[in-house]
Amino acid sequence: LYQYGGNIISVQVENEYGSYYACDPGYLRHLQRSFRALLGSEVLLFTTDSAGAEELRCGTLQGLYATIDFGPGSNVTEAFGAQRQVEPKGPLVNSEYYTGWLDYWGEAHASTSSAWVARGLEDILQLGASVNMQVVSWWRYMFHGGTNFAYWSGADFKDQYKPVTTSYDYDAPLSEAGDPTEKLFAIRTVISKFQPLPVGPMPPATPKYAYGWVALQKYADLLDVLDVLCPSGPIQSQFPLTFEAMKQAHGFVLYHTQLPWDVPDPAMLGAPPHSICDRGYVMLQKEYQGTLERDGQTVLQVTGRAGDTLDILLENMGRISFGANISDFKGLLGNLSLDSRHLSNWLMYPLAIDTAIQHGWPHAALLKTSSGSRAGPAFYTGTFETPGSTWDTFVQLPGWGKGQLWINGFNLGRYWPRHGPQQTLFVPGSVLHVGYPNNITVLELEGAPSTPLLLFLDHPLFNTTL
Incomplete structure (x- = not known):
C-alpha cells in the first residue's frame, strides 16, 4: 500500500454490483468493514459501475469512492455527469475503458477500431479525468489481451447462454501474445498530447515460430480409460x-x-x-x-x-x-x-483428466487398442521437437470437431474450429522443451479427421465462423 511505501494507492471493493439484481447496501457495508479491517483507514476504497442511474444507485455506498466505466463512442460529458450525481467532489474516473471486446463461440471476432478508441480516450483526458498528483492515470479493460487456459473461459447470459472462447485477445492494445498493436501506438499518440512519453524505443513483438505439421494417432476412447481418469x-x-x-x-x-x-x-x-x-x-x-x-x-x-x-x-x-x-x-x-x-x-x-496428464499419462502408458474409426470422445497423442529454441507459436486443428488440447501436461484450453471464430490456440514458448520431444495430448469430443494432424503457425487465426 502507498502509505507503507508501496505503489498501491486504491483498492476496488466491488465490480459493477449495481448490475446485479439484489441491490443490497448491507452487502456493500459488509465489504467496506472487511476491507477497512484488513487494510486500515488510509487506503482509498472505490467501486465501479456503468453510468446508468439505477446501476449507480445500487452499486455505490457512502465512504466508497464511486467510479464509472464506459467505452469509446459514449457521451463522455453525460457519463461523468452521472458520476458527479453520486460523487460531487473528487476526480472523474473511468475505471474500465473498453479497448475492444471478448469473443463468444459461434460469433464473429470482436474488434474496435484504433481511431475510435483513441478518440474516446482523448475526450476523457481533455476533461481532466483520472488525474492524480498531476500525472495522467487510468485503467483500461483490457490493455493486454490474454488466454483463458484450461477451463477458465467463462460465459455471459444474453437471452441465452454465451460461452466465451479460449482466446481473450480482446482486440486489445497488447495482443494475446503480448505484442504491440496499431491500437497501442494510437493510444501513445493521444498520451503524448498530455504528457511526455517515456524515452527510448518500444519493445518489439516477441519471435514466433511455425513448427509445421505434426501427426497424431488415436490412443484410446474415453470410455476405455475411466479407471485412469476416475481412479x-x-x-x-x-x-x-x-x-x-x-x-x-x-x-x-x-x-x-x-x-x-x-x-x-x-x-x-x-x-x-x-x-x-x-x-x-x-x-x-x-x-x-x-x-x-x-x-x-x-x-x-x-x-x-x-x-x-x-x-x-x-x-x-x-x-x-x-x-x-x-x-x-x-x-x-x-x-x-x-x-x-x-x-x-x-x-x-x-x-480428473488434468491430474492424469500432468503425471505423464498417456505418453508414459502402453498404447491402448481401440477402434480407429469410432466417433465420439477419444484421446489422441503425438510429439514434436523444437529447432534449438522455444518460441511462442499458435496451433491449428484443421478438420477437428471440438475438444481440449494439452502440451507437456499444460492445458491450452478448448478448441472448436467448426463453430469459430477462434481457429488457433496460443502456445507460450515457456510451455515447450528443447532437446527432447514435446508431448501433445488431445481430447476430441465429437470426431477427429481421418488423418489427425495439427499445424503450428507463427500467427493467430481469429475470425472464422463455420
Missing part, C-alpha cells in the same frame, strides 16, 4: 447429480446407466429445458449418437435392448460470470427420460 471410482445415485454435488469444479463428468427395457423402434432420449449444462456427448453401447446441448438440441432418437449401456459425457463450457444468472450449476440438472419415462440408477464419474 476413486464412480458415485452412485438413483438420479443424476450436479457437478457441484460431486465437488467437480470444472471439466467433465461421465454419467452412466443402462436401458431398462427394449427399444426396438426409435424412441426420444431427452432432457427437460435448460437441464443440459452445458454439452452432453451421448454414447449407446459405446457408439456415439450425437450431442445434447444447453439452449440447443435436447433430444436424440435411439434404439436398443434392455441392459444396453448409455453414457453421457457432460462438459462444463464455462460459468456465467455477470448478471442475475451467476448461480450457474453444471451437469445433468434434471432427469433424462426415454419416451417420457425417467431413467434411473446412475453411476457418475468425475473425471
Whole structure:
C-alpha cells in the first residue's frame, strides 16, 4: 500500500454490483468493514459501475469512492455527469475503458477500431479525468489481451447462454501474445498530447515460430480409460447429480446407466429445458449418437435392448460470470427420460483428466487398442521437437470437431474450429522443451479427421465462423 511505501494507492471493493439484481447496501457495508479491517483507514476504497442511474444507485455506498466505466463512442460529458450525481467532489474516473471486446463461440471476432478508441480516450483526458498528483492515470479493460487456459473461459447470459472462447485477445492494445498493436501506438499518440512519453524505443513483438505439421494417432476412447481418469471410482445415485454435488469444479463428468427395457423402434432420449449444462456427448453401447446441448438440441432418437449401456459425457463450457444468472450449476440438472419415462440408477464419474496428464499419462502408458474409426470422445497423442529454441507459436486443428488440447501436461484450453471464430490456440514458448520431444495430448469430443494432424503457425487465426 502507498502509505507503507508501496505503489498501491486504491483498492476496488466491488465490480459493477449495481448490475446485479439484489441491490443490497448491507452487502456493500459488509465489504467496506472487511476491507477497512484488513487494510486500515488510509487506503482509498472505490467501486465501479456503468453510468446508468439505477446501476449507480445500487452499486455505490457512502465512504466508497464511486467510479464509472464506459467505452469509446459514449457521451463522455453525460457519463461523468452521472458520476458527479453520486460523487460531487473528487476526480472523474473511468475505471474500465473498453479497448475492444471478448469473443463468444459461434460469433464473429470482436474488434474496435484504433481511431475510435483513441478518440474516446482523448475526450476523457481533455476533461481532466483520472488525474492524480498531476500525472495522467487510468485503467483500461483490457490493455493486454490474454488466454483463458484450461477451463477458465467463462460465459455471459444474453437471452441465452454465451460461452466465451479460449482466446481473450480482446482486440486489445497488447495482443494475446503480448505484442504491440496499431491500437497501442494510437493510444501513445493521444498520451503524448498530455504528457511526455517515456524515452527510448518500444519493445518489439516477441519471435514466433511455425513448427509445421505434426501427426497424431488415436490412443484410446474415453470410455476405455475411466479407471485412469476416475481412479476413486464412480458415485452412485438413483438420479443424476450436479457437478457441484460431486465437488467437480470444472471439466467433465461421465454419467452412466443402462436401458431398462427394449427399444426396438426409435424412441426420444431427452432432457427437460435448460437441464443440459452445458454439452452432453451421448454414447449407446459405446457408439456415439450425437450431442445434447444447453439452449440447443435436447433430444436424440435411439434404439436398443434392455441392459444396453448409455453414457453421457457432460462438459462444463464455462460459468456465467455477470448478471442475475451467476448461480450457474453444471451437469445433468434434471432427469433424462426415454419416451417420457425417467431413467434411473446412475453411476457418475468425475473425471480428473488434468491430474492424469500432468503425471505423464498417456505418453508414459502402453498404447491402448481401440477402434480407429469410432466417433465420439477419444484421446489422441503425438510429439514434436523444437529447432534449438522455444518460441511462442499458435496451433491449428484443421478438420477437428471440438475438444481440449494439452502440451507437456499444460492445458491450452478448448478448441472448436467448426463453430469459430477462434481457429488457433496460443502456445507460450515457456510451455515447450528443447532437446527432447514435446508431448501433445488431445481430447476430441465429437470426431477427429481421418488423418489427425495439427499445424503450428507463427500467427493467430481469429475470425472464422463455420
